[in-house]
Amino acid sequence: MFFTDDNKMNGYILHKNKDRITFFSFQENNNEPSSLVKVYDQSRKALLQEKLTFLQQVMLTCEEPLKDSIPKILDLVDAGRYCLIFEEYTGGSTMAELAQHKHLFWQKSFTAHLSLSSEWLAGFHKKTVQASVVIPADKIAFLFDKISSFIPKPFVSVAHNDVAIPLVSCHGDFRPANIVLKKGKVVVLDWDNMRRSGLPLLDLLEFILRYVHSRFRLQKKDVYLLPESFLAYFNLFYARESTLSAMVKDKINWYASSLGLAEREKNVLLLIWLYKMLYINEKDKFACFPEGLRELLV
């Protein structure tokens, strides 16, 4: 439709995502794509533009490891019913690919990737901290009850009084396939599901879940579909005692402390995540602070 120029007709890949299409186009004498073109529906343009300007503003003032850690936007073009975003191709390999080649030593690569991404995430979240949201004690008790029906011996102890949690900007789809390692530096792709204000820690938990899922594939079903299949992974990396879960807990604690979250705030966040995954996941898979949860908690 917009590739009317015959030269561009040569090499490209059309890749369908949930609500956009990505073109990887290849030009002369280059084995890697020269750029990406993302095609969105025109109705999403305003929201996208707002997100992009916000992100650029945040990234402008950043230092390592956040500096230059999102792909550059080259152009934003209107094309009738569609809106095109031309993006620089970052190169490098995603963590998902790297993990694929290192199945034997996967725990080693997992440790390395987890510390890199949690470092990046802590940096980004610190940069975008906003006012706190107060979650009343009775709502926490409610969450606790709900979760106990899935996990008979609750692994978190939650103090029964109000908890204030700072809001941060969330990536929303922070999975290994969206994180590129380029010369040891992290570049984060796919900002379609970014929310200006969401809850901290949820991005990190998503990363861990996806990583463990891609390695073990305990059940054929997608980890999001059934509570049982989700819980199998959760047991593996958090609930059960093992070197893996000890390492994961360590990282989560490090992340929480670097954001200044106390123990019980961290536990409440864990509860919220479990509730999201077990009860309202299908409705709002990517949101870090889904509407359903917002109505329930605040």
Place this chain on the structure above:
Amino acid sequence: MNIYRDFEFACPVCKAPLQNADFSFSCLACNRSWGMKKGIVDFCVEKPGYWGEYSQEVMQEMILRAQQAGWQEALKEKFLKTDPSYYEYILDESRADWHFIVPLKDDARILDLGCGWGTLSVALSRIYKEVVAFDTSASRIEFVSLRRQSENLSNLLPVCGQINHLPFSEAYFDLAILNGVLEWVPTVEGGIDPYQAQLGALKQLRRVLKKDAFLYLAIENRWSFLNFLGYKDTHSGLRFAPLLPRRLANMYSRRMRKRDFREYTYTYGEHVRMLTKAGFSRIRFFSPIPSYRRFHNIVSIDDDRAVRFFLKNLVMPRNTMQAWLLAFARAFFFYKLVKYFVPDFSILAQPKD
């Protein structure tokens, strides 16, 4: 109401322009006339064979229900419980997303041959100026017509007819679609040699396309790696049948299912030769993955770099078998051969000058 008021048909037999009377079309050159049934024009010259996943009786039942309760409701009742993936398949308009690879303007005229449930036609008629949904099966066309009415798509024209007798004048369309249709042409047309039937259909298509128009042809690959691995052929249900020489496949088919093997698919080279013979040039090959019915990716397989990048970055093996296949395809120079063994082809071709 006559929905074909502003449309000019040509006689399917002698190709002279047709006179549009109130509810019929007549050819002054050969004195034939074609009538309308339930508001849909029927240009079938002979009684064509029927092809469809479901029998004609089931289709009739569906249409009756659709007239009463709406087409969505009828589909839901029929398929949601028994065949949910097929239900989604019929409703999924993103199956037409391949149109992004065709350099068309918004005022393009499109011919969707063998439109089936009309999903592609509906999706494209939301974007382009005029779409003709064409099928041999009157019941399917009726279903498309119901879909058209409920969605208010006045630029979508359902037409019933035969692929070898296209009722359109020369050089009329900017794009013709054969999405999973060419392999069924011999079965529906009957009679002549399958290859000749397919070639004839392509030649007919060539006639109605403009000079700089496009043909989009989506079809299975004869040398698909799935065939080599012994998966059942999706058309005949016979393992290895497409790979065998045609005569042998015919004997095999007669023995196994008591009828001829007419569902011909072709290899990369055979496609090039057939399309060239039918009067097409500038042939470009793509591979829709995992299948042209519902794809997530379309890779231009004529370009090694695209194939290599795709195999390296966009495929994740889901089991050991896939991991082995992928390692094989990625290794050494095998990615250069990948284009011959992909499961399906999407082919873009333009008429020869």
